[in-house]
Every structure is written in structure tokens, then in C-alpha cells.
Amino acid sequence: MTLPAYAPVDLVQHQQALLQCTLCPLMIRPVITGEPVVSPVMSIGQAPGIHEAKVMRPFGWTAGKTLFKWFEGIGLDETAFRQRVYMAAVCRCFPGKQAQGGDRVPSTEEVANCSRWLTAEIRLLRPQLLILIGKLAISQFLSAKKLDEVVGKCHRTVIDGREVDLLPLPHPSGLSTWFRTEPGKTLLQDALQALAAHPAWLGLLDAESRE
Numbered sequence: 001m002t003l004p005a006y007a008p009v010d011l012v013q014h015q016q017a018l019l020q021c022t023l024c025p026l027m028i029r030p031v032i033t034g035e036p037v038v039s040p041v042m043s044i045g046q047a048p049g050i051h052e053a054k055v056m057r058p059f060g061w062t063a064g065k066t067l068f069k070w071f072e073g074i075g076l077d078e079t080a081f082r083q084r085v086y087m088a089a090v091c092r093c094f095p096g097k098q099a100q101g102g103d104r105v106p107s108t109e110e111v112a113n114c115s116r117w118l119t120a121e122i123r124l125l126r127p128q129l130l131i132l133i134g135k136l137a138i139s140q141f142l143s144a145k146k147l148d149e150v151v152g153k154c155h156r157t158v159i160d161g162r163e164v165d166l167l168p169l170p171h172p173s174g175l176s177t178w179f180r181t182e183p184g185k186t187l188l189q190d191a192l193q194a195l196a197a198h199p200a201w202l203g204l205l206d207a208e209s210r211e
Contacts, residue, residue, distance in 0.1 A: 008038060010124060011121075012036055014120055014121065018031055018033060018092065021114075024091075024093065024114070026095070026107075027096075027110060028093055029093050030053055030093070031093055032056060032057065033089075034057065034085075034088065035083070036086075037085070037086050039084055039125065039127065040127055041084070041086070041131065041200050042085065042088055042127040042129070043085050043086070043087050044140070045058055045059060045087070046090055046133070046134040046136040047089055047090060047093070047094065047136070048092070048093065049094065049103060050103070052094065057082070058087045059172075063172045063173050064078075070188075074192050074201070076205070085204070088117075089118075090115075090136050091106045092117065105136070106136070111136075115140075122159060126162065127164065128199070129198055129201065138150060138168045141155075142157075147170055148183055151170060151184070151188065151191050152191050165198065165200075169188070169191055169192075
């Protein structure tokens with residue numbers, strides 16, 4: 001992994017330790033993580049899919065194409081997003097497949113094991129905004145049982161004594177129909193508009209325009 005020169009030492013050291021993690025024997029390595037960029041915005045996915053190891057980056061396959069189209073529509077294409085947003089996840093290794101098809105949902109223990117890395121990243125970066133992508137990521141911060149209850153607006157919480165905004169999004173999986181049918185279609189657009197208007201996101205666009 002080539003680390004950019006602008007990454008601070010503590011974040012680089014964090015990622016170097018993360019890449020060596022072997023806490024979960026059923027998880028399939030390698031560890032997948034985004035670039036060690038300092039940003040007021042952090043995206044949190046669920047877990048890498050089977051193909052992410054080919055490109056060694058989060059959302060590097062089919063679901064990512066959909067996700068980055070959403071973000072491009074509000075000002076940041078894939079390259080800019082990866083350079084300006086710290087990309088994390090609930091779990092950083094591929095969980096494997098279920099016998100009946102589809103990816104295995106990480107166990108409670110696996111989520112707990114991996115939470116130490118996410119907690120450390122939030123403490124290091126002190127983000128203003130967390131973009132929560134998919135039900136597993138959303139459930140780490142919000143208690144709603146249905147996407148309809150949380151997608152479409154920002155939510156505010158307190159983490160380590162700091163107010164942080166949460167912006168839930170559906171997972172962009174090709175198997176999902178939620179964001180392609182109502183009310184999900186409208187709620188997704190509402191969420192993206194809320195993201196587009198957030199000061200932390202606008203700050204990323206201002207930085208993009210100055211380069």
C-alpha cells in the first residue's frame with residue numbers, strides 16, 4: 001500500500017496496524033481500507049465484497065459504480081471523493097458467502113472486533129459528518145429498523161462529547177430494489193440533497209474548486 005505524503009503519522013500508523021489485523025478467523029483477508037486522508041467527512045460502508053480484493057479499495061466494484069454516480073451528481077466524482085473523504089466500514093474483510101447465496105452478514109463478535117478500528121478513526125479524524133451506507137452501518141449509530149425511517153435527512157448525535165451529523169444512505173447493491181422504487185427513490189434524492197447542502201460537504205467542493 002502506497003501512502004500519500006500528506007497523511008499524518010498517527011493515521012498512517014493506524015492503517016498499518018489495521019492492515020495486519022487477524023482478529024476474525026472466518027473473515028477472508030486482505031483488509032480493505034481507503035486512503036489515509038484527513039477529512040471532515042467519513043463514509044462508513046458495511047464490509048467489502050468478494051471483488052474488492054482485486055482492486056484493494058472500498059466500493060471498488062459494481063456497487064461502487066452506483067454509489068459514485070450518486071456522489072458525482074452532487075459535485076464529487078469517484079476520484080475526488082476518494083481523495084477528500086475518509087472511507088471506512090463496519091468490517092474491513094470480506095465475510096464470505098452464505099450457503100443459500102449472497103454475502104454472509106458479519107457476526108456480532110466480528111462487528112465488535114472491527115469496531116475498535118472505526119472508533120479509533122473517529123477519534124483521530126474528529127469528523128463533522130458520517131455518511132452511513134447500508135443497514136449494517138446505519139445500525140451502529142441509529143436504532144431505526146427500516147430505511148424509510150432514517151434515509152432522507154441528517155441526524156445529529158454525540159460521539160466522544162462532540163456533536164456529529166449522520167447521513168444515512170441505502171446500500172447501492174445491484175440486488176437492492178429499495179432505492180429504485182418508492183418511497184426509497186424519493187428518500188434517496190432527499191438524502192443526497194441534504195448531503196449536498198451540508199457545510200462539511202460544501203467545504204470539500206470548495207477545496208476541489210481551488211485546485
